Amino acid sequence: MFENLQALPEDPILGLMAAFRADTAATKIDLGVGVYKDEHGKTPVLRAVRAAEQAVLADQQTKTYVGPAGNEQFNALIAELVLGSKHPALTSGRVRAVQSPGGCGALRLGAELLTVGGARPTVHVSDPTWANHVPLLSGAGLQLERYPYFEHRTGTVKFDAMLERLSSLPAGDVVLLHGCCHNPTGADLSIAQWRKIADVLLQRRLVPYVDIAYQGLGEGIEADAEGARLIAATVPEALIAVSCSKNFGLYRERVGALMVLSESGTQTNAATSHLRKIARGVWSMPPDHGAAIVARILSDTKLSEDWRNEVDAMRNRMLSLRSALSAALAKTCSAEMASVIEKQRGMFSTIPVTPEAADTLRQQHHIYMTRDGRINIAGVSMESIDYIAKAIGSVA
Numbered sequence: 001m002f003e004n005l006q007a008l009p010e011d012p013i014l015g016l017m018a019a020f021r022a023d024t025a026a027t028k029i030d031l032g033v034g035v036y037k038d039e040h041g042k043t044p045v046l047r048a049v050r051a052a053e054q055a056v057l058a059d060q061q062t063k064t065y066v067g068p069a070g071n072e073q074f075n076a077l078i079a080e081l082v083l084g085s086k087h088p089a090l091t092s093g094r095v096r097a098v099q100s101p102g103g104c105g106a107l108r109l110g111a112e113l114l115t116v117g118g119a120r121p122t123v124h125v126s127d128p129t130w131a132n133h134v135p136l137l138s139g140a141g142l143q144l145e146r147y148p149y150f151e152h153r154t155g156t157v158k159f160d161a162m163l164e165r166l167s168s169l170p171a172g173d174v175v176l177l178h179g180c181c182h183n184p185t186g187a188d189l190s191i192a193q194w195r196k197i198a199d200v201l202l203q204r205r206l207v208p209y210v211d212i213a214y215q216g217l218g219e220g221i222e223a224d225a226e227g228a229r230l231i232a233a234t235v236p237e238a239l240i241a242v243s244c245s246k247n248f249g250l251y252r253e254r255v256g257a258l259m260v261l262s263e264s265g266t267q268t269n270a271a272t273s274h275l276r277k278i279a280r281g282v283w284s285m286p287p288d289h290g291a292a293i294v295a296r297i298l299s300d301t302k303l304s305e306d307w308r309n310e311v312d313a314m315r316n317r318m319l320s321l322r323s324a325l326s327a328a329l330a331k332t333c334s335a336e337m338a339s340v341i342e343k344q345r346g347m348f349s350t351i352p353v354t355p356e357a358a359d360t361l362r363q364q365h366h367i368y369m370t371r372d373g374r375i376n377i378a379g380v381s382m383e384s385i386d387y388i389a390k391a392i393g394s395v396a
């Protein structure tokens with residue numbers, strides 16, 4: 001049965017992570033996979049997570065099954081975190097969340113929902129987008145198209161071209177939008193641009209699918225959700241995929257959620273019943289531990305406050321790294337490349353280097369980045385900045 005299978009190339013992001021681990025050079029620097037790192041290159045367990053985890057374990061009475069939709073307290077709290085507790089879509093009962101194994105599980109759950117009843121809407125993704133969007137969405141049988149998004153030369157959003165493309169799409173098509181901290185570019189939409197997009201989606205009856213995986217790591221926990229909140233207040237139907245990997249640092253626990261918004265509470269409940277059925281047929285139930293931790297944090301004022309402070313600290317560290325890297329690159333590369341990095345937000349920036357130059361950086365300088373030139377800002381340290389800037393300058 002398997003005799004005709006050929007071994008596949010490594011995943012562009014996870015393969016890089018494995019190659020970095022295998023590299024024995026003392027000077028190696030990981031700007032690859034999107035995980036937060038402190039000044040010592042460590043990805044710490046957050047204080048609030050540790051405290052919540054201890055409380056969860058101390059209180060746990062059973063390990064029995066939870067259910068295909070996961071932890072309902074988590075579902076309610078995560079929807080409030082993304083939309084704000086007073087959002088009209090929430091208070092009118094038009095939106096519900098279903099827990100998923102990470103943001104990836106959420107994205108796939110939503111993709112499967114879009115195919116229920118034999119529909120096969122085209123999903124329009126930004127050019128470029130996160131590499132794993134492609135298998136997650138097309139694996140459900142959806143056709144993908146790309147809309148213009150990123151101007152490499154200026155490092156900014158090609159907003160007019162994006163809007164023009166969205167304005168020409170047929171009703172019922174789906175548009176995938178990065179809620180904040182665009183992966184891989186770090187180039188985000190302003191709130192005025194979100195407003196224009198929301199209007200086009202409404203007029204053309206397009207269905208937004210917002211992927212929000214970095215809430216809090218761009219401008220702030222509330223500010224980063226503004227685009228998603230605006231969309232949910234404007235259109236009749238939407239999907240929102242949420243990840244708790246980065247802002248709660250719960251990567252390996254696999255915790256996320258898919259939120260579904262429809263025209264009425266009844267329709268949302270019907271959609272949710274399909275989500276439970278899809279989940280049951282794939283993973284049956286999501287893992288409990290991470291969601292129990294998040295629910296504990298978000299339902300406890302003190303833990304929530306501490307968690308918010310920790311998110312602020314991660315964001316502020318990345319902002320100072322952006323400024324310092326920008327200043328160092330101004331000396332070794334073009335002034336344009338330097339200023340772009342300072343303007344972008346979140347964990348990533350895409351720098352204008354060729355795939356071959358990215359290979360050289362890895363092979364000769366032990367600096368790991370994906371071949372599209374994406375760098376993880378959190379992988380930089382104040383100590384390594386000059387080394388990185390010089391190496392990039394030598395290949396750019």
Ligand code: LMR
Pocket residue numbers: 013014032033034035130132183
């Ligand atoms: C990334 O973009 O590097 C992260 O989201 C990790 C992943 O799963 O690709």
